[in-house]
Structures are given as structure tokens and as C-alpha cells.
Amino acid sequence: MMDTQELYDRGEKLRRKIFGNEAIDKRMNALGEFGAPLEHMINANAYGDVWSRTALPLKTKSLAVLGINAALNRPAEFRVHVQGALANGCTPEEIREVLLLLAIYAGLPAAIQAHHIAYEVLNEKK
Amino acid sequence: MMDTQELYDRGEKLRRKIFGNEAIDKRMNALGEFGAPLEHMINANAYGDVWSRTALPLKTKSLAVLGINAALNRPAEFRVHVQGALANGCTPEEIREVLLLLAIYAGLPAAIQAHHIAYEVLNEKK
Amino acid sequence: MMDTQELYDRGEKLRRKIFGNEAIDKRMNALGEFGAPLEHMINANAYGDVWSRTALPLKTKSLAVLGINAALNRPAEFRVHVQGALANGCTPEEIREVLLLLAIYAGLPAAIQAHHIAYEVLNEKK
Amino acid sequence: MMDTQELYDRGEKLRRKIFGNEAIDKRMNALGEFGAPLEHMINANAYGDVWSRTALPLKTKSLAVLGINAALNRPAEFRVHVQGALANGCTPEEIREVLLLLAIYAGLPAAIQAHHIAYEVLNEKK
Amino acid sequence: MMDTQELYDRGEKLRRKIFGNEAIDKRMNALGEFGAPLEHMINANAYGDVWSRTALPLKTKSLAVLGINAALNRPAEFRVHVQGALANGCTPEEIREVLLLLAIYAGLPAAIQAHHIAYEVLNEKK
């Protein structure tokens, strides 16, 4: 069994690899001591555990996570994961396919919002 | 440009290929004349248009659609797409990875319900 | 100003007019003393106040309430308001139009579930 | 059967009639090539098909769509449809009735947000 | 039985006690005549009735209301109730515990957004 510090370290390392040091430094400092237990969950549980599992490639995980967060109406998290999807090797066309499925299953307003956010991130990257 | 009948036919054909004739006959008859415009949307828009696009493989689309429907709290639709995911070549382990991401992004109750439905479908298939 | 008992009585009377005495007797007894404050809210606030306002006809209110409850994923409440919509003079075709708008704005799974419930209620009425 | 281009054209024409050329030009250009399949869905499926059906007047559809989008927590889409509701002949008092039903069925926070957006749009129109 | 004016007055008084006169003056004037029926609901139903019940202390109610509004994805209402929770005697540590439960039951994105809002309110108070 890993101890929770190992999980945390493995997760933080993966986060930094996907999103870059600058973004992660900023996020990990944004909530001070108040946010320490939350950051533990993000690093240890989300990235150290679930994202570190190997049965699906990171690219496919990114596409599923985009669909989940757009369906949940979480635009800030969705934006983060558009950046992550590009870092994990998704093309704009592949991201768009998930957003068109979203139009069918979650409705046009969810898909419109997701298109706007994705389009902004894609233009920032250029 | 395709006419809408061509889209409808292409979509119905894809639905039958993924879910089987018996399931689709049953679904397409379940709502009588009242459901005709809805069935048109499902066949023409969902399967004839979006699912027929080729930028992502059916298998990856299935995983995204599972995440979207579980996040939206739509258990009947989720069950249908577990069957579709298996028909499109997803393994139980790959489906499970989406459900673990769901636990992180949509919370444990969403993931617990999705696990129960997926497990039932997997056992029906055996 | 009305006192709250007047609001309650006016609301209960309107509920009984829309849904029938049998249904309302059953609903108002289903939760015993535990449900008394909730029943007060339903009668006084929902039916004695909002539903008793006159700027929109009951029929139009029913159609809006069907859309709201289907979007909120509340099938039991949706079923009640299909019955109410028919009592308030909506035709099956008018109800269906709301469900097709729902397919566009809330996605196909919401619309499919709503069609199934509406179709069952329509068949019970025959 | 109509071909999909006819549906698209009919839908675009109806959108322009309801929302005005300036708004639709802006929306249809906002997402570039990336948004072309989404715009197709909006014009052909939403406006060319569902909104073009005639069993309910546009005014009643607008009120149902306001309820659906407020329940779904989609403020940007809700704002658009307050503008559409006014163009389709709804009075501020009629729009408000839907928002009071929303308070009952979706809760006060949904109704408060919807009131603020509707009030802003009403003041812009003056 | 109380008349509805008494409920309204009792509710407005409790709101002013929790949130302060300045905040309530601003909120009660923000929507003009258009918002009068909504303000009636807030004062009479929410604060004059439910919040005035005595089976739970205000502090515990605040923690439940924070959980409910964060789960419902209502950031503006959540912010108001962080202020209310502090006024009702909740400590930052107690508020945080609800947000960590939220991470488990509603997912990390809901908890991250709620942490950011709570942290901002806590820093404004310093």
C-alpha cells in the first residue's frame, strides 16, 4: 500500500506534467491554509489515484472529463480540462465531437457554452 | 446536402447495428404516433448526424456519452449506452475508468449508481 | 392582506379542482403529521399564491411547469403535472411541443423520459 | 421530405425574425469554422424544425423555454430567450409568472437569478 | 393563524438581523416593482416561515443551506449564505467541513468553486 504522501506527490507531479508548473503553482497557492485539505484531495485522490490509473490513455480520459464537466455545468473546470485535453494530445476536432454529443444528450445551451470556452482556449494557444 | 429522410435512414441503420434489431424495434414502437417527431430527432439528429461523424471512433464516443449521461443523472439512458459501449468494443475495465473519473468530478453517489447499472448490464451479458 | 389560512384554503380548493378530490385526499394524507408543514407550503404558497395569480391562464402555466419539472429531472412531479395540464385544457399535441423544445434545450434523454411518462398518462386517460 | 439545407434556411430566417439580424450575425460568426456543425444544429434542428412547428404559438413556446433554461441553470441562454419572449409578444407580467412558478418548482435561487436577468433585459429595452 | 403581512414583517426583520440593513435595503430595492412578488416570497416564505422555525439553530441551518446551494450550482446564493453562516456563528473551519463533504458527494468542481467563494468572503471580513 502507498502512503497518502506518495499518492499526493505522484498526483502533484502528474498535474504539473499536464498543466505546467505556472498554472499548478497558482492553483495550489490560491486558497492558502483554508484550501489545504481540498488540495490534498485533488492531488492524492484525483491525480495520484484516478488519473494515474492506466486502463485508459490520458487522451480518452480528457474527453470523458470534458463531457462530464460540461454536463455538470461547471465552466471553470471545463476550461481547465480543455487545456488538459490539448496537453494530453486531443485535437480540436476530437474535442468538438464531444461537444456535439453534448448537444444531443445535454441540450444546445450546454453545447453552446462549451463551444465558446473551448474556442477561447484554442485561440489562446495559437 | 442530404435530405432528412437519408439522415433518418442512416441513423436508424447505425442504431440497429449498435443495439440490435430487437431493441430498436421495441424502442421505435414504444411511443406510437405521439413519439414520431422524437424518433425522428433520435434517428436523424443523434445517430444520422452526430454519431455518424468520423473524427472520433465509436468506442471513444461511447465512453464520453457514458460520462455525460451519468453526470446528467439519466440512469435509463446510461443503461442503454453501457450496452452500446460494449457493442462498440469497450471493455468493462475501460467503462469502469470513466465511472471512477465520475466519482471525482460528479461525486460518489453518481458513481455508485453508475457502477450498479454497469454491473447489472455486464452480468446480463455473461 | 389575507391570513395564511385563507391562502391555504384557496390553494387546497384549486388543487382539488385541477387534480380531483381522490388524488388530493391521498396526497394530503400520505405523509401524516411529518408532512404537515410541507402540505402547508404546497397549498398556501404553490396553489393559494402562485397558481392563483391571474396574469397567465392555467393552461399556459401547466405547459411552463411541465418544462421546468422535466428539465429538473423530477419524473414524479412531471407525471402529476401532465394530469394537471390535461385538466387545464392542454391537448396532447400541445404537451408534446413542450417535450420537443425540451429535447433541444435539455437534451434527448430528458425528452425521452418525459415522452414515456406523458404517453402513459395519456393512455390511462383513454 | 425537406433537405437539411432547406431546414437550415428556414431556421435561420426564423431566428433573424425573432432576434434581429445584428444579434444573429454576431452569434453565427462568433465561433468560426469550429462552430459550423453547432450552428447547423441550432438553425436546422432548433429553429428550422422544433420552433417552426405550429401546434403552439411562439409566445407560449417562449414561456416554456424560459422555464426550461432557468431550471437548467443556463443564464446566457435564458437572457437570449427573454429577448425572444418580448419579440414574440410576451408581456413583462407574463414572463414574471413563469419566474414565480420557477420559485416554487426550482427554488428561490433559480428565481432570483432569473428575475435579475429579466429585469436587466426589460430595462435595456426601455 | 398569522396573516401574510405578519409573516413578511417577521421574515424581513430576521433577514436584516442576519445580513445587515445595508445588504437587505440593496436587495429589496434591486428589482423594483417587477420583483415585489418575489420579495414577498423571500421575506414571508423563506425567512418569515422556514428560517423562523426553531427545531434547528440558525447555525446548523446555515451549514445545510450552504451544502444545498453549492450542490445546486448557485454561486451567488452560496456567497450570500457564507456571509449568513458567519453572522449565525459558524467558524471558517465548520464551513470548510461542509465543503469537504461536498467534494465527496457533489464532486471536486463543486467543492473548488465553493472554496473560492468562501475564501473570498472570509478575506473580505478580515
Add this chain to the structure above:
Amino acid sequence: MMDTQELYDRGEKLRRKIFGNEAIDKRMNALGEFGAPLEHMINANAYGDVWSRTALPLKTKSLAVLGINAALNRPAEFRVHVQGALANGCTPEEIREVLLLLAIYAGLPAAIQAHHIAYEVLNEKK
């Protein structure tokens, strides 16, 4: 730092204390090997970590978790936590207060469903 096995064991022990051995044996076996990673999350993250924190009493956590799950429209999880709330010392009257707040913030249909489930659990306990 604890290792994850210690967290898991501490969480499983707390779950058994709140819900009883029979219920937990049944839940932990219901999903076989397919559910092992999910059970790990439930025991280690939910109960071993968040529920084991001590800044709020279990009783208050139960009330917040009831509000969160009812707002999220998760009836199966809500039912489990009504049982947990009673085991953690909440009275029926205290549970009801959360459900009345729910009526205000999440709407009457959410509160009606939650009342029905809570009432059933209370009657099973008698």
C-alpha cells in the same frame, strides 16, 4: 502520514458503526471485483478521511449531507443518509427542518421526494 490501508480500515470501521454490519457487508459485496476501486474511495476518502474529521459533529454532517444529496437528486444515497442521520442522533424534527429549507432553495418537488423517503425510513424504524 497514514498509508491508504489505514485510511480504508478507519473508514470501514466508521461506516460499520453508523450503518451496521449487515448493511455494510451487503454494500461492500454488491459490486464484486468490478466495484473494488469504488469501495476503496468510499472507505478511504469518504469515511476514512472526510467523515473522520472532527471539526463538526457527525450529527451536523448528516444534516448537511442530507441537504446535498436531496439537492443533487440522488434518492438512493439520500435514503442511506436518513438512516445515518438517525444513527448519528438526529431527530425526525431536525431532519424535517433540512427538508423545509430544501423546499425553499431547491423547490417543492425535491422536498416532496425527500419527505417521502424520510417518512418511509422513519416508519421502518418504528
